[in-house]
Amino acid sequence: MSERKPNKPGEVQTTGHSWDGIEELNNPLPRWWVWTFYVCILFAVGYCVAYPAWPMRTAATPGMLGWSTRADVDADIQKFSDANAAIREKLVAADLTAIEADPELVAYAKNAGAAVFRTHCIACHGSGAAGVVGKGYPNLLDNDWLWGGDIEAIHTTVTHGIRNTTDADARFSQMPAFGELLSPEEIGQLVQHVRNISGQEHDATAAAAGATLYVDNGCNACHGDDGKGGRDFGAPNLTDAIWLYGGDVDTLTATVTYARYGVMPNWSPRLSEADIRSVAVYVHGLGGGE
Amino acid sequence: MTAPDTQPDALYSAREPIYPRRVSGRFRTLKWWLLTVMLGLYYITPWLRWDRGPNLPDQAVLLDIANRRFFFFVIEIWPHEFYFVAGLLIMAGLGLFLFTSAAGRVWCGYACPQTVWTDLFILVERWVEGDRNARLRLHRQKWNGEKIRKSLVKWTIWMLIALGTGGAWVFYFADAPTLMVDLLTLNAAPVAYITIAVLTATTFFLAGFFREQICIYACPWPRIQAAMLDEDSLTVAYRSWRGEPRGKLHKGEIVPNQGDCIDCMACVNVCPMGIDIRNGQQLACITCALCIDACDDIMDKIGKPRGLISYMALTDETAERAGNPPKSVWKHVFRPRTILYTVLWSGIGIALTVALFVRADMALNVTPVRNPLYVTLSDGGIRNTYDMRLRNKLGQDRNFAVSVISDADVSVRLEGLEGTTVMVPANETLSQRLYVEAAPGSEAAKSDRTELDIWVEDVGGTTRVHHDTIFNGKDD
DSSP states (O other), X not given: OOSSOOOOTTOOOEEEEEETTEEEEOOOEEXXXXXXXXXXXXXXHHHHHHSOOXXXXXXXXXXXXXXXXXXXXXXXXXXXXXXXHHHHHHHHHSOXXXXXXXXXHHHHHHHHHHHHIIIIIHHXXXXXXXXXXXXXXXXXXXXXXXXXXXXXXHHHHHHHOBSOSSOTTSBOOOOOOGGGTSOHHHHHHHHHHHHHHTTOOOOHHHHHHHHHHHXXXXXXXXXXXXXXXXXXXXXXXXXXXXXXXXXXXXXXXXXHHHOOOOOBOOOTTTSOHHHHHHHHHHHHTTTTOO | OOOOSSOOSOSEEOOOOOOOOOOOSHHHHHHHHHHHHHHHHHHHGGGOBOOOOTTSOOBSEEEETTXXXXXXXXXXXXXXXXXXXXXXXXXXXXXXXXXXXXXXXXXXXXXXXXXXXXXXXXXXXXXXXXXXXXXXXXXXXXXXXXXXXXXHHHHHHHHHHHHHHHHHHHGGGSOHHHHHHHHHTTOSOHHHHHHHHHHHHHXXXXXXXXXXXXXXXXXXXXXXXXXXXXXXXXXXXXXXXXXXXXXXXXXXXXXXXXXXXXXXXXXXXXXXXXXXXGGOSOTTOOOOOHHHHHHHHHHHHTTOOSOSEEEEOHHHHHHHHTTOOOOOHHHHHSSHHHHHHHHHHHHHHHHHHHHHHHOOSEEEEEEEOOSSSOEEOTTSOEEEEEEEEEEEOSSSOEEEEEEEEOSSOEEEEETTOSSSEEEEOTTEEEEEEEEEEEOTTXXXXXXXXEEEEEEEEETTSSOEEEEEEXXXXXXX
């Protein structure tokens, strides 16, 4: 019971403050409210002792429970790793070509592969896997593959990389810089030939001369007599609509004169076999897989 | 500013416990019925069964959060149909507006869980400790054997009711019989126990100890309601022009100029909010109408007409004070405002019902992949990629055929599948990638945007759905 005498009807205590005839009432706070307030203060003190709270010069006070957000995240990651351990073992044990026939494996591999791709691959190949035309980063969505587009070829490429010096098994080929061997005029004729076989606007006379140069200088050894390229050497198909660096005259001239040397790292030292297989399945399922 | 004219006696004050007296009458009877029906519905509903076939739960009302599906008898709500739930919530809101503008704080007085459970807890309190005077005496006396015993009995019964309340809640979210067994064998999920514990505690304390303080200090609804009441809304009011000046009844004696109110305090003693309705309409009044019952009872006993306290609108008060007859209740209820709320309410209701019966048993959602907008193929053709979400809302696996209707010359391919048919498992949503390819040099391959209509048809069935989208070509 309150010690306060009840006010007479119509009589309310005020603070005495009055603005434009409006008075500020001075009703007492409910006692339960006050106790709740004190309990909150006590809780705050307890919290500061138990958990990281006060910022110090280099870090916050650690708290007696030793809890930290980093340890919390580590525990979460460990939990998910443990949960995925079984299916990752199954993924590594499976035959590469059989993975896509197993709905459980393919569902996991596509999700895991997408995560691996976002973390490691998008720097060159782009977040949409469309590569960058002009910089030589291949588009992984189309149906044109330099070294092969079936799951095994993709797996080999990801594992060993291309033209890197760190992996003896890396895919390797090198186009000569024809600027040292041919005159600018001859290079111009070769370029016209390439524009001819790729169905672009060209100078017919120069292209005919270029066709002879194409064979005489051994371009056909890698790119083939018909110019459709060769996967043994990662030689691009010169007749299709897809260009790594560009199919315009200036870019083609630069390509023939100085040659190209696109490098991809080998991922085997950095990614686990399960991750490499996952990303291979993911890339294979992007629309161009063979 | 002027100096304070009074100093407060205390900065903080304890709650004055309220011990409402037993009352009987029309409104009390109505409230007991409502309490029985509403609590009955609450406790029984999760146990009702409803056969939906082999792959679906057989609980009539089930909010299956884990599988993102709501079941309500024949109705099944999928996550993408959440607008049904939103519509129901809007209807609930409009319903409250309607009832408030027509009948005042009828929600507070009759239907609010805080009121209903408080009513039940006060009933228990009265069974254990006796009526108002006995409870007041017990409250004032020192702690002794009797007080401890009665309090413990009361708290135990409260706790059992609270446990039942919190317990019933979780059955709406999982199969009730299974969960009951799991709960008893300590195999249920921690979240079930935590929910029960929290709801048990809130029921126990809110209905047992906080009671009217929730309505006065904590609940935002009375404040919102104040904006929705008008001079035609029904409220509980005291006819002061008839009752005043109040005075004690002297047997067989007629005191001149005395009103009908005999100052017996019956209206105050029965009030669960601890207010005096004779002071006029006030924030704490939840219009539970118990003071009407109490006063009518007294009026009958002293041979005066009933209705010294009754449901009344503000306009009636003015009219009656001036000696004019009040408007009929129906005229208060049927006003443009309430009719507008009714029209809105039933409009949404009809729209939802229609939407419910015209919705298909399959659904399609298409998101064009915009990174990149298109892919150039080696022959110069252009490919666009679309992420489809296919929903099979029936209880058996079905094959869906995908096709594209467009003026453009395009072909369709499904990722990882031969042909253009995809099997969607029963009651599931399947993500499927769709490739649409335009031939080299074709109009669609060359133009920036081409309209495209993706159709999905139930193979062997009659249902089909479609989604309009855009094909992006290589616009040089």
